[in-house]
Amino acid sequence: MSATSQKTSAKHKATDQRRLACGDCAIRDRAVCSLCSTEEMATLEAIKHYRRFEAGATIAMAGEPLPFVGSVVEGHVALTRMMSDGRRQIVGLLFPSDFIGRPLRETIAYDAEAVDDVLLCTFDRVRFEWLLRRTPPLEERLLEMTLDELDAARETLLTLGRRTAREKVANFLVMVARRQGIGAVAPTERVEIVLPLGRDDMAGFLGLTIETVSRQMTALRREGLIDMVNGAREVTLVNTDTLAEIAGEDGDGGPLA
Amino acid sequence: MSATSQKTSAKHKATDQRRLACGDCAIRDRAVCSLCSTEEMATLEAIKHYRRFEAGATIAMAGEPLPFVGSVVEGHVALTRMMSDGRRQIVGLLFPSDFIGRPLRETIAYDAEAVDDVLLCTFDRVRFEWLLRRTPPLEERLLEMTLDELDAARETLLTLGRRTAREKVANFLVMVARRQGIGAVAPTERVEIVLPLGRDDMAGFLGLTIETVSRQMTALRREGLIDMVNGAREVTLVNTDTLAEIAGEDGDGGPLA
DNA sequence: TGCAATCCTTGACACAGGACAAAGCTATGA
DNA sequence: TCATAGCTTTGTCCTGTGTCAAGGATTGCA
Numbered sequence: 001m002s003a004t005s006q007k008t009s010a011k012h013k014a015t016d017q018r019r020l021a022c023g024d025c026a027i028r029d030r031a032v033c034s035l036c037s038t039e040e041m042a043t044l045e046a047i048k049h050y051r052r053f054e055a056g057a058t059i060a061m062a063g064e065p066l067p068f069v070g071s072v073v074e075g076h077v078a079l080t081r082m083m084s085d086g087r088r089q090i091v092g093l094l095f096p097s098d099f100i101g102r103p104l105r106e107t108i109a110y111d112a113e114a115v116d117d118v119l120l121c122t123f124d125r126v127r128f129e130w131l132l133r134r135t136p137p138l139e140e141r142l143l144e145m146t147l148d149e150l151d152a153a154r155e156t157l158l159t160l161g162r163r164t165a166r167e168k169v170a171n172f173l174v175m176v177a178r179r180q181g182i183g184a185v186a187p188t189e190r191v192e193i194v195l196p197l198g199r200d201d202m203a204g205f206l207g208l209t210i211e212t213v214s215r216q217m218t219a220l221r222r223e224g225l226i227d228m229v230n231g232a233r234e235v236t237l238v239n240t241d242t243l244a245e246i247a248g249e250d251g252d253g254g255p256l257a
Numbered sequence: 258m259s260a261t262s263q264k265t266s267a268k269h270k271a272t273d274q275r276r277l278a279c280g281d282c283a284i285r286d287r288a289v290c291s292l293c294s295t296e297e298m299a300t301l302e303a304i305k306h307y308r309r310f311e312a313g314a315t316i317a318m319a320g321e322p323l324p325f326v327g328s329v330v331e332g333h334v335a336l337t338r339m340m341s342d343g344r345r346q347i348v349g350l351l352f353p354s355d356f357i358g359r360p361l362r363e364t365i366a367y368d369a370e371a372v373d374d375v376l377l378c379t380f381d382r383v384r385f386e387w388l389l390r391r392t393p394p395l396e397e398r399l400l401e402m403t404l405d406e407l408d409a410a411r412e413t414l415l416t417l418g419r420r421t422a423r424e425k426v427a428n429f430l431v432m433v434a435r436r437q438g439i440g441a442v443a444p445t446e447r448v449e450i451v452l453p454l455g456r457d458d459m460a461g462f463l464g465l466t467i468e469t470v471s472r473q474m475t476a477l478r479r480e481g482l483i484d485m486v487n488g489a490r491e492v493t494l495v496n497t498d499t500l501a502e503i504a505g506e507d508g509d510g511g512p513l514a
Numbered sequence: 515t516g517c518a519a520t521c522c523t524t525g526a527c528a529c530a531g532g533a534c535a536a537a538g539c540t541a542t543g544a
Numbered sequence: 545t546c547a548t549a550g551c552t553t554t555g556t557c558c559t560g561t562g563t564c565a566a567g568g569a570t571t572g573c574a
Contacts, residue, residue, distance in 0.1 A: 081414070104397075211534095488569085519571085530562090
């Protein structure tokens with residue numbers, strides 16, 4: 001299983017990265033620290049602390065204090081809300097460079113779970129807040145990222161409230177393609193992606209059941225819109241803009257732009 | 258119709274409020290400016306500009322530039338996303354003191370529509386951004402409010418993704434009660450609210466159809482959980498914590514706290 | 515006072531997606 | 545090589561919510 005091999009190599013990297021310079025960081029240009037000057041980076045670097053979580057591990061629990069904030073460096077984090085009877089909704093899916101944690105509040109309102117093996121670059125929450133106040137570029141970037149996440153969450157509201165199962169799945173595939181940084185790709189070109197989530201988590205994210213997700217994936221495959229060769233996780237989008245059309249995009253919907 | 262009478266009196270107030278001092282502002286303690294010192298308030302006051310919108314008016318359009326940001330002073334604003342075939346989802350509902358607009362970006366990603374007659378206290382977007390950078394309390398409050406809205410949006414994701422129609426409606430009623438500032442009320446006490454949205458917009462907000470919303474409202478009425486005397490907009494919550502239970506709250510769910 | 519417009523409610527039926535059940539795949543490990 | 549465990553797929557049936565249609569209720573205006 002690829003998860004295990006990732007885990008091993010990741011664990012190895014962890015030791016290295018504890019000393020990794022921010023200048024070499026893969027997410028340096030997009031993370032919360034990306035607007036900081038060299039000096040400001042040095043200050044952050046002095047207090048940063050890498051944390052590693054294995055696939056499936058709980059990073060934070062709803063209602064509990066979370067003493068750190070930080071950036072996802074590797075892997076993916078699912079933010080989930082649960083109801084007392086067990087119904088579960090993934091309310092956020094964090095990719096590398098995304099910010100995790102809740103500044104200005106002690107507790108977090110949802111669970112955070114490592115989907116993959118995850119590497120986090122963290123800061124003590126209180127110290128980070130202190131730094132926020134005297135590091136304008138840091139605060140501005142955090143504000144910008146939070147506003148972007150709010151826009152993304154609202155887009156997802158449209159998905160959950162109005163799109164059909166078929167549209168939801170197509171939408172998810174296109175979103176993953178975009179997030180995996182397949183920059184400007186010719187819309188009709190075949191795009192290979194590896195899903196960060198299994199069927200169960202896809203269902204959790206899309207407000208569906210696992211069976212419905214599976215059925216929609218097979219339907220798309222039978223129609224020749226996607227292809228799956230090495231198991232259910234590796235998907236190649238055969239016709240990206242048809243998928244985007246099915247997803248029911250409007251406005252800009254630039255193909256993988 | 259109450260809308261019309263409100264409209265008239267509101268239009269009258271508008272003239273007055275153009276000169277209204279920030280010190281007398283009803284939302285001064287919760288709005289984006291609430292952390293500002295007297296001096297900082299004076300700076301804001303110098304550039305603030307009231308804008309009024311009649312019920313149903315479009316405040317902003319998705320994808321279009323929005324040259325101002327600001328606070329909702331009176332009334333309610335619905336943020337909506339539309340699909341090309343007309344399906345519509347309300348992705349945000351703004352109450353007095355909520356922030357409206359998109360700092361750090363020229364365009365807005367959704368439509369904003371006045372549900373009520375609305376009074377906005379606005380600032381030129383670029384000037385506001387300029388001020389943000391040199392007014393830490395302003396930026397901190399905006400960050401705090403944005404983080405809170407993100408949490409709220411994620412709660413709504415759970416609602417849209419996993420709750421039943423009945424739970425959605427109960428949830429909405431309890432939320433409105435909370436937002437109408439019926440502070441700490443004995444949970445079993447009757448609470449009278451006036452819905453900011455008609456059945457159609459409730460459906461738009463909850464990802465349902467108008468018929469389903471109507472049916473659920475009647476169901477709750479027949480069960481004696483709510484009461485409606487003066488038309489469909491004025492609702493009294495007969496048993497608030499049973500409603501909150503139906504809503505499927507978890508965690509803190511403090512009754513109207 | 516009555517008409518028109520708008521909003522809300524109710525009814526009958528259809529269908530998308532959920533629930534339950536079982537079987538197929540893939541990877542790890544003995 | 546086989547066994548075990550965890551995913552994923554597929555099948556069948558069922559139910560909650562949408563769709564279509566019609567009938568109240570309220571308000572403003574002629």
